[in-house]
Amino acid sequence: MPVEAVPVAIVSIGDELLIGQTINTNAAWLGEQVDLDSCRVIKVISIGDKLPDILAALEDAGGKAGIVIVSGGLGPTADDITKPAICQFFDTFMSLHEATLTRVESLFARRGMSLTDRNRAQAMVPHSAQILPNEKGTAPGLWLQREGVHYFFLPGVPFEMQSLYLNEIRPLLNKMYPGKRSFHTHYLVHGVGESMLADRLRGFEASLPPNISLAYLPSPGLVRLRLSMRQFSNAKDELGFEDFALKLKALCAEDLVGEGTDNLEQVVGVLLREAGMSVAVAESCTGGMVSQLLTSVAGASDYFLGSVVAYHNSAKIKLLGVDPAVIATHGAVSREVAGQMAEGIRELYGSDYGLASTGIAGPGGGSAEKPVGTVFLAFASAKGLQVTQFRFGDERWRNIRCSAQMLLDMLRRDLMRFK
C-alpha cells in the first residue's frame, strides 16, 4: 500500500522577510530537513510581526498540514510578538519556566556576562506549551497541539532554529512517522544551459512513470537536476528508481560534476587529493573567488598551496613574471597574459597545476574589441598550457562567479583522467 508523506506547513514570521531585508533561508533549510524525515512541505507562509496576521497564518497552515513549524518572533526585542499570538491561538497564558531560567542564567554565567531583564523574560513561556530546550541560545522552542495538528515554534536565528530541529523535532517526527516515503537523487551539471539540457533529456523525461519527476535547478553556470520519487510502496519501486537515476547520470556524461549535495569545489578537492596533485591560482578578474571557493572546503590545505590576487599590473609582472612588453602589446586582458600568469603561479608555488584569470568583470573597463564580460582563463600543468576565451555577460557578480567556476571545471575535467 502506498504511503503518503506527512504534509508539513512552514510559517516564517518577521517584517524583515516581507520587506526583502532578510532572505528566507530558514524555510529552505527546514524544507530540506523535513523531506529527509519522510514528511513533505506543502506550503511556506511568510508574514510580518503582526498579531492578526500570525493568527490567520497559524489557522491557514493547520488546515491541510499535520505538522506546522513556525520560526521567528521569539527573540528578546520589542518587535517579537509570537508568544502573545500563541497564547491567543492556543487559549493559554504566560508563566515562568524555571528550568529555562536556570539554563539562561548558567549560559550567561559561562560567557561571563550578566543577565538583563530582557534575557530573563525569555523564560516566560505559554503555559500549555511543552518546552524544547535551546542549547544555542536563550529562547526555548515550544510544542503545542490544536485539533490534532502539531505546532512547533522555533527562534528565527538560523543556528538556534537548526539545532532545535535536529535535536528535538527530528527525533519526535521519526517516532511519530517511522519509515521512508520519498527518494531524491541529485546530479550537478556544469557547462550546459538549462534549455539545451532539457532537449538532451527530453526522451528520458517522457519515459518517466507518474510518481517519478525531474526538476531543473539552475544557478550561474551550473544546473542541478533532481530526480524524485514519491508514494512508493515496496522495495521493487526503489530498484526502478535506481535504474532511472543511472540512466539520467549516463545522459549527463562528461558534464556531470557530482551527485547529491556535492558542489564543484568539493568535487575538485576530492579529485586533487586522490590524484595527489596540488594547485595554485593567479587571480585577476576573479579577485580571490577561486581561492575562496577552494578554501571553503575543510582540509583544502592538502592540495591548495595558495594564490596571488594580481589586481594591479605590477603584481602580474613582479610576482608572476608576466612580461611588461606583452602587457603593453596585448593588454592585461589577453590570451598571452593569462598564459604567463598560469605558468608564473605554477612556478612560484611549485604546484602541479597553475590556474589563472584575467578579464573585464565590469561595469567599467569594456571596449568595442573587448566588451565587459570578456575573460581569458588559463590552465598550466606538466602537459602544457591551455588558454580559453569566454564572453560571459554584463553583470559583475555573475562574470566573477562564472569565471571562477569555469576555471574549477577546467581543472575537474583534466583531473578525470586520473580516475
Next chain:
Amino acid sequence: MPVEAVPVAIVSIGDELLIGQTINTNAAWLGEQVDLDSCRVIKVISIGDKLPDILAALEDAGGKAGIVIVSGGLGPTADDITKPAICQFFDTFMSLHEATLTRVESLFARRGMSLTDRNRAQAMVPHSAQILPNEKGTAPGLWLQREGVHYFFLPGVPFEMQSLYLNEIRPLLNKMYPGKRSFHTHYLVHGVGESMLADRLRGFEASLPPNISLAYLPSPGLVRLRLSMRQFSNAKDELGFEDFALKLKALCAEDLVGEGTDNLEQVVGVLLREAGMSVAVAESCTGGMVSQLLTSVAGASDYFLGSVVAYHNSAKIKLLGVDPAVIATHGAVSREVAGQMAEGIRELYGSDYGLASTGIAGPGGGSAEKPVGTVFLAFASAKGLQVTQFRFGDERWRNIRCSAQMLLDMLRRDLMRFK
C-alpha cells in the same frame, strides 16, 4: 488623512522552494521593490508545481491584497504548469501571441541558435492576459484581473523576473498608486551583538511613536537596524522621522559602518578612495575572502593592489618574508606570524595598508591551547603594526566570514580619521 500602503501578496511557485533546493530570493527582491513603490507585502506564499495548490494560493493571496505577484512555473520544461492554472483560475484558454513568437524568434536569431518546439511554446499564452514583454528571456510576463485584484505572473529566473518588474510592473504601480506611503532608514553596525545593541537602544525604542518601529537584522558579525515609518499623513511626519533616524545614528556611534544598502566592503572602498590610500592583503585562514569582498565592489582596482593567499607555510616564508624560525617557535597561527605577514604584504605590494589573517577555521587543526576559531588579525600601516587575537566559534564558514569582516572593519575604523 493617513494613506495606507497598498497590500501586496507574493506567490512563489516551484517544488524546489519547498524541498529546500532553492532559497526564495525572488520573494525578498520583490518585497524590497514593492516597498519602494509605496505598496506593502503582507504575505508570501510558496507552493509546489501542483495545480490545486496553485489555485488555492491564488485564491488565498487575492483575499486581502489588491495586487498579487506570482513568480515561477512559466519556463520551458515539463514541470512548469502555471499557465494551465491561470486558464482555470481566470476561466480562459491558451492562444498564440504573435508578437511574442516574433520576439522569441529574433532573440534566438541574435544568439545564432535555432528555435525548438519547446521555445516556440513560450508564445502560447492565456487568451485574456495582457502581455508584458520579457526582454531577457523567452517567457513573457502576464497581467490578469479578477474581482478587482490585479495578478501579475512572472518567470522564476531572477534576472528575467527583475527586469519585468522594473520595466513593466513598476510604471503600472506608480500610475495606479501615486505618492509615497512609507519610509525606511537602515544603519549597518559592526562589532556589537544584537542583545547588547538592544540594551543600548532600549530608551530610544521606548520613545518611538506607534507608527515608527525599529527592527534588528543580524548576520554573522553585523547587525542591520531598520527604522520604519508607515501611514504618515504630511510633511511634518517626515521631519519627525528624520529626527528619530538621526538620534538612532548617533547612538550607533563608532560602530556605525554605513547607511541604506551600504555594505562593509563598499564603505571601506569609498573611504580608501577618498583618503587616496591603497591596500594589499595576506590571507591564510580567510583563504581569499577578504580579496573577494574587496573586489566585489566595482572600481576596486583604484585602491586594492592585490593579495597573496599564503595557505602553505612556504608561501608565507618565500613571498611574505615570514621568518621560518618564528613559525617554528610560535606556530603559523600566532601573533608574531600575523604581524610579519601584514608587514610583508605591505612591503611586497608597496601599499599604504597591509592586512593579514592567520587562524584555525576548522573543523580540524585545533588544539587545547589554540582551539578551532582562534584567529590572529594584523593591520600594518605607516603608523605601525596592530595585531589582535580573536576566538570566533566552531563553524568553518562563520570563522572565515567573521575574520574577513573584522579585518575590513579594523581598516574602516582606522580610515575614519581621514574623514
